[in-house]
Amino acid sequence: MPLPTSSEELELAWGSAGLVIRHAFVCEVSMRPGKGSSKTKVSFWDAKKMLEKLGVQFDHARTVTKSSQDTVLVVRLYFFTAHAFNDAYSIVSGQPNNTVFAQGNAVEIQIATVVNDNATVSSSLAVTAPPDFDQHMKGCRIDTIVVKGLPAKWFDVDTKSFLDDDDHPPPSIQSAYMHDQHALFQLFSTFGALSAIDVVPPSATTSTTAGADDGTTASSTVSTSHFDAYVQFKTYDGVRAALSTLCDGGSRVLCHTSHVKTFVPLVAHVDTTEYLSDAHIRQRRFAREQRLHDQQAKAAAAIAAERQAKASMEQATALVGSLGDELDKAAADAIQLSSSLAELKAAAAAYGALKAEPTMERVAIVRQALDVVGTCLAKAVRDKEEHEAAIQRAAWTKQVNKAAAAARDLKLARLQKKLSAAKHSFASIVGHVAVVADMAAADEALAVAVQSATTSHGSATSSSSSVNNAEDVQTYLTKLDEDVDEAVHSVDAVVARLEVVDRFYQVERAVKSWSIAPFHVQSLLQTIENEAWGDRTEDVAKRLDDLDEVVQAGGHLDKLVARHVALGEQIGSATPRHEDGENDLRQRHTDIGLLLHRVADVGDVAGLQTQMDALETQVSAFLADQAQRWKEANSHAGQMSRIQAARKRLALWRREVGAPTTPVYATERVTALPDRYGGTSALKKPRLVQYVAASSGIPRLASSVWIVDNDTGAVRPPKTHDERLQQDMEALRVQVVESQRRELAKERQLRALVLQSMKQPKPATTTNDGDATS
DSSP: OOOOOGGGOOEEEETTTTEEEEEOEEEEEEEEEOTTOSOSSOOHHHHHHHHHHHTOOOSEEEESOOOTTOSSEEEEEEESSHHHHHHHHHHHHTSGGGEEEETTEEEEEEEEEEOOTTOOSGGGSOSSOOTTTTTSOTTSSSOEEEEEEEETTTTTOOGGGGGOGGGOOOOOTTOTTSSTTSHHHHHHTTTSOEEEEEEEOOOTTOOOOBOSTTBOBOGGGHHHHEEEEEEEESSHHHHHHHHHHHHTTSOEEEEETTEEEEEEEOEEEEOOSOTTSHHHHHHHHHHHHHHHHHHHHHHHHHHHHHHHHHHHHHHHHHHHHHHHHHHHHHHHHHHHTTOOOHHHHHHHHHHHHHHHSOOHHHHHHHHHHHHHHHHHHHHHHHHHHHHHHHHHHHHHHHHHHHHHHHIIIIIIHHHHHHHHHHHHHTGGGTTOTTTHHHHHHHHHHHHHHHHHHHSOTTSTTOSSOOOOSHHHHHHHHHHHHHHHHHHHHHHHHHHHHHHHHHHHHHHHHHHHHSSSOOTTHHHHHHHHHHHGGGSOHHHHHHHHHHHHHHHHHHHHHHHHHHHHHHHHHHHHHOOOSSOSSHHHHHHHHHHHHHHHHHOOSTTHHHHHHHHHHHHHHHHHHHHHHHHHHHHHHHSHHHHHHHHHHHHHHHHHHHHHHTOOSSOOEEEEEEOOOOOTTSOOOGGGSOEEEEEEOGGGTOOOOOOOOOEEOTTTOOEEOOOOHHHHHHHHHHHHHHHHHHHHHHHHHHHHHHHHHHHHHHHSOOOOEEOTTSOEEO
């Protein structure tokens, strides 16, 4: 790009207060640590020293990059002479490899020209005024310029009014700046006649003030030390002259002779917002009046708020005592409930703040905190009541479960066992028509009682029932007692019914076992069988009780008949040698038998019992006397007595018939028969037997041998020869049959083995040729 020349230089004194308008030549120098540098960034002071060392003569300098994270430092340099700018540009751009060294560290450096730093639209204005310039109202035509960022101290402008809009009225002819003695009026009057001047706080786009060589900016003090000026000229030429002087070329700065290190970039342009038009002035005046009205309203509101605060304090002070009482009561209730509430501590803290500074707002806070505490206390009371109710319900549940367990384990278990035992004992009559209904009722009542005792309140088996009050407990216990009592009654009733029916059949079996059927007992039983099963158990039992006397008499009579038969057998087995009472006993026995079969009244059984006892006594005495006689006859003395008596009779007979008195003996050879094996033992050898011969005149008494069975005790005569032979033949036949059976069994076994060996496959054999054959 072409370098500037000295013809572009400008230094114009603006007024007599030391202000100077100059043309500034601007460039930017970028620096960053080079390769091998031990530093990570370059500071402004290092850059300034390097530029001074290179011989760069600049008028002002400031940094463009402000972030500590940037490694490249950009410094903007301002020159008021073209020669100094050109020298600096050639020096920096002529460095080898764009690198300089500072304290042994390489720094890369580059320079670039900044053109039109503060470009304006002054060059776009026409040389002559528009044809309709005078036809438009002030402020609505090109007659106002805006100059931004002017130092208030250099133009004698009081910026304190910027802080309060009420002290800054809208501009007018009588404005504080519209008189000859003010510096602002004097300076801008040099460009043309003025219509109005107004100063406003600097906008956000105001350029920063270039400070000293330290590179800092004055942006932090713009709001209090700078201002923007709206200047309205009466003629179009004044606007053009002002813009061409202040910012023609875009690089004009404002300096002061008393502040050589400070300059202000001049930024000016034509106002397009119609700021100084009459309409906008009226709008701002209305806005100011509205702000004043709002401020007055705020002040009145503040006074009212202060009064209200005072009244609130008085009311709050009056309520502190009652709130304290409520807080103490809540604390007492919490202590009584043994509850430490965080809400109570919060309410106490709020109450302490209220006492320190009484206000109705804090009263409301305390009231709200007390309401929360009251809610918590009410909840604690409910929780305590629910806990006590739960304990009471647990006690009731325990009582209910205890009653149910007692009913199950004691009464109902015993009833079930009793009913099962009754069913087992009376299994033959459980399905009887007289018992079926009672048995079903007993089973149902027992099931209902077991259900009531099982589904107790609060038990693990009952999920729907609950004990809420004592009435529920009493209702359940009453129902449980009623169900258990009903089960007891039903089981006792069915057991009594079974006993009555069994009793009836026992009587029937007993009557059927009698040898006689007196007193029409069979017809009475048949009547009960046909008519009484639909009656109550007590009625059936009463009928059986009424029948008991007849049945007992019948049983007694049956026993008398049995005794009568037994006495008849005893009398028949007796063989007395004399007729001493035997015929009388038989006659009496026959007479009593006729009476037993002809009895018609129950009362006659006792008389028959007496007669039977007497007959039994007589028979016993008769049999005892007969046994005594047999005993005496079978004794040795009796036998010897009978032998002597027989010998006496024999001697008497011999004397009567004249028979010889000396016996003649005969001898006979006796040979035993051989056994089935054909052998004879020593005991069976032939022997000689000597006996009294009949020819001697002495009779031979016949004798016999009787055998007593050791197992049964029976007496039987010895076996004859034919019987022994038959016994031997039977034993031989049995032996032959057993032998034949054994032979047949062996033959069957051999046949089975042969068949089994035939069914099994033969093992394969190998021939000489190596072929396998089966």
